[in-house]
Amino acid sequence: MKIAVCVKQVPEGTKRIDPASKRLDRSGEGALNAYDANAVEEALRLKEGSGDGEVVLVSMGPASALDAIRKALAMGADRSVLVSDDAAAGSDLVATSYVLAAALEREGADLILFGQQAADSDGAVLWAAVADRLRRPLISQLADLSIEGGHVHGKRQTEFGYDVIDAPLPAVVAVSDAINEPRYPSLKGIMGAKKKPQDVVGLGELGLDPARAGQAGSRTAVLALGAPAPRGESRTIEDDGAAAGEIVAYLEEKRLL
Amino acid sequence: MTTLVFLEHHGGELLSGSLGVLAKAASLGEAHAAVLGSGVSGLAEEAGRFGASKVFVVDDPALEAPLPQPRVDALAQIVREHGVDNLLFAQSVLASDIAAALAARLEAGLNWQLTDLVVEGGELVGKQPALGDSVIVDVGWKQAPRLALFRSGAFDPVETGGQATVEAVTVSFEDFSLAAHMLEQLQEESTGPSIEEAEIIVAGGRGLGGPESFTVIEELAAALGGAVAATRAVVDAGWYPYSTQVGQTGKTVSPKLYVACGISGAIQHKVGMQGSGVIIAINKDPNAPIFEFCDLGVVGDLHSVVPKLTELVKTRRAG
């Protein structure tokens, strides 16, 4: 069984927004998106459980994203494909899903895994857009998953509880961070990572139109940055025995009771 | 400008988050709603009472389970047939999947985690908190249709008592949309919500003085119907489990209400809860940093304030 895992490099350290570009300052060091580690771990467990198969990492980003990818290879993934092209910089959801879907189509995996969200955009959305482009069934927020008889089966976490969902392969699955505890790469894994095949491809090799990627292909825009509204009137009072009553009055005013 | 709002429902009722977004849409102009499911025609009328002038209903057994992909087919069809300018969603697990897939299907821009939507300079602008809510980003769309996901609880429903015209829509679904099946639906037992999903959290810190004092926190949480959380300091000291730790190296939460008892508000804790809707802090030390970012701060002894608060809450709720 071939499993593709979509991974992303996100900025490390205290995050800042660059006031010039109004985007996240990515000039510092990058690291593997922590949530993607759950997806990589799940892929490795499935491969180890079935005794054979291949785990391919698919990513889109600048060449420096290879560092983050290397960590996932050190965990045990077999190879990686990075789509790196200047024309893809600044892609929003529409543009990113366009590029990733093409890369994934080329891989022809039985199962495509995503992590719960991207730590840099707090967006928990990419897999749904990719699944639609690939015209494959989608299950997200899985806290538990198994593969049986060509189907993926799992417990999807929602606000109300768990739904047990089943879908035939090939399918797109997004795992929640509750699904597993990612392994630490072993030393042998770290040392072997750089020998694994790491392809870097541009948009052209995927037959993609640059006008549909990057800022050009994006349908959303960042317009401005502002300070958050101050938290409304902020009050501090001393307790002289009546504070509890004041709190209740406040809660009622805010319709929280 | 027509705005369509996806109204999510559960257990036979429209969710208040969706109705809140409908109220917002109505404030911007003509607001339509979409109700999708099996045996849901009865919900259409409610949509009218909460601000929709028109409700599209897709009633089909394929929509019985709360799965995203058939809903994408339905909404895509409605958008194409009716020239919708804006399509709004209250964020949820289901709505996020639908909205993102629609963005790909319609090649339309989607902005998420929005707390507001305004018209500035003739254009629709979304307000998106970022970096742990320390900055607000203005985001826009290059063209219609504009898709938006709003943070849970961003708007309150407004009952206008109006009436909506109902239009039934028949949808033909894609094969791949119907491939996933729901086998079982398991409700969570009500031992109380987990802190990540809780709408109300009462948290305890060093100021409690000892593990026995957590009963005071638990009682307030139970009275408010919320979950209990802890700071790193008390988890380190073994007073409460690590699964309840809120902060940089614990969980990040953004409930509607966060009551911080005996918590100083060091940044390691702040980054885990600063996105909360309303923050109330009770602490003996008037110089505690938490008083700089809470909405209502009480300088006092939590052992005297919190039990009183619990009693008053119980009374209010009973009455």
Add this chain to the structure above:
Amino acid sequence: MTVRPADYPPPAAEAVGPATDPVDERIEVGVAIVGAGPAGLACAIRFGQLLEESPEVAERLGEVPLAVLDKGKQPGSHLLSGAVMNPRGLRRLFRGLPQAEEFPSFGEVHGEAVYVLSRSNALRIPPPPTMRNHGNVVVSLSQLGRWLGEQAEEVGATILPETAAAKLLVDHGTVRGIRTGDRGRGREGQELGNFEPGSDIVAKVTVLAEGTQGYLTDAAVKQFGLEGRNPQVYALGVKEVWKVAKPLDRVIHTMGWPLRTAARYREFGGSWIYPLGDDMVSLGFVVGLDYRDLELSAHDLLQELKTHKLLRRILDGGERLEWGAKTIPEGGFLSLPRQLHAPGLLICGDGAGMVNVPALKGVHYALESGRLAAEAAFAALQPGETPTRVGALASYDEAVQESFIWKDLEEVRNQRQAFAKGFFVGGALASAMTVTKGKVPGRARATEPDAEQPLLRSGRAEQYPAPDGRVTFDKLSSVFLSGNKTRDDQPNHIRIAEPVPRDVAELWAHMCPAQVYEVGDEVEDGMVTVKLAPSNCVQCGAITAKGGRLTPPEGGSGPEYQRT
């Protein structure tokens, strides 16, 4: 009763032993380098250069000829310095190559000023001859480390980040490699779901380039009896990186306030403020850990320093970007190990104490010592030779003794000790020593280990400024800016005696810039427990100098420095 931290030593370290993994599970590498700092990476780079020209040696080293381990998230994560660097070390390492000029730097020093501060004034004095920085460049050591890591990989080194070196593998009087630390243990030491045991890494040559307070270096020195003439002594530096509104046009050093000048306090140190390009500055405060005032807090003294008008002018309108702390070995020449090698082992850089205190320089010595270590290791790996033969690596010591490292350190050998007599007397002596190139005064002065200093209390803690969140900051928010996100449920990596006298516990509470220690409850007459928050630790090493011991926590823990 005078209390000395040295009277309450921590439990003994168990950092030396034989390999324990089954033979076929041991990881074999050619040369294992512990520490991806300037010394370790220079060693890797030089060794890689030599290997490129020498296929016969490369063959002997197997699939992984060269491995560099670092306990931080990546090279640079645990590196912190000022720094004004003498480019000599890099130029020798990359002789004839573009990298000799193309390394990350913030440019040459354009001007400098030295001030003696009082609370309300700054008296400018001519820079002492040892502190002149013409021709030197301002760098971020963390950035430089990252860049050196990339250069090392280019010549075939395998970098193993997030890997702590927990034990030195020794058998039959020979160093065989190192054992890495376990990962995935819980607070009580229990194995968690993703537990990954450490591994024995077996190498033909092991190079210890651990930096200040090297855990295995200390064990190796004891194991092989390599102690120098004087015990090593340390200083603690606390640093911040700021975005500034107006460019700073010169390198600044200060002495005096807020340190006390009377000899009984033994407060030796000062501060630096360096421009990092046009829009940032690096500033920090250093104090010798032989201080006696148990209320002394280097972090708070840095905050106090920023309230001085000289600093206010520079930082006005700016924003604090990063914070960090690290110790510096200050014993100089007389504290160097008497020998820097043993069978199968080489010791480099700050781990050996190669720091020129009066000139505030150490990076170029680290680079040069790493380079020389590579050459010695390479020579000992030639066909017909073996690095485990006693004396096979002696050429390293010979090379170091012929190098500028030795010459510089010997020249300034007594300067640091002179300051033990207090700032003013010390200042005059230091100048005299510089002018006569170390010959006056003639005899060596003893230095006591920092933990043997008796403690006194001055009441100065009341004067520390309350943090205002704009210019002055508390310890916890500072730890946050170091990028420290250490997992809380790890085993405790700090070793201290318990209970201890209250004075010692208070000493540690003030000393630690990361607020790891807190005075606990009284258990018997005057003795208290100590409450620890080990996940705050930024691994500066101060505790090891003042009566406890820092051991390497789980790999990947601690700060994630970017521009320090």
